[in-house]
Amino acid sequence: MTNIKLIPYLTFENTKSALEYYKRVFGVTDVKRQAPTQKQAEEMSLNPDVNLDNLTMNASFRILGKDVYCADSFLGKPVVSSLISLMFEVDLHDSDAASELESLYKRVADSEEVKVIITFEKKSNGNKYGQVVDKYGVTWIFNAVK
Structure with missing residues (x-):
């Protein structure tokens, strides 16, 4: 598989x-x-x-x-739903990937065309995590883990 x-x-x-x-x-x-x-x-x-x-x-x-x-959607108007989430996850030890993820988050959050739900920052467990919702209701999750 x-x-x-x-x-x-x-x-x-x-x-x-x-x-x-x-x-x-x-x-x-x-x-x-x-x-x-x-x-x-x-x-x-x-x-x-x-x-x-x-x-x-x-x-x-x-x-x-x-x-x-x-x-x-050819079957009628799609329903906007924040129940749809797409998550990016990177290893914090991969500095290039972590930097790319942080740059994307900054670009999106700074655009003011998304709703920031959780600011992308270091959490108590040492990981970095953040969420935004775009104008179509899609939740984008930014997750950098140890």
């Missing part, structure tokens, strides 16, 4: 706009986005006059070297 991956997959009402947000606020890279083809639009019974370029069939981006996938 070592060939099994767990891949974060987010759904948005407007993925095209969400990708711009994540580029600006989180500094995500390697953004890829594919609009539905005319055939896919017909198969999903989309309105014939809809601008397909504004829709996203599938997309992805990279953050701290990890892939996140996403797409538009």
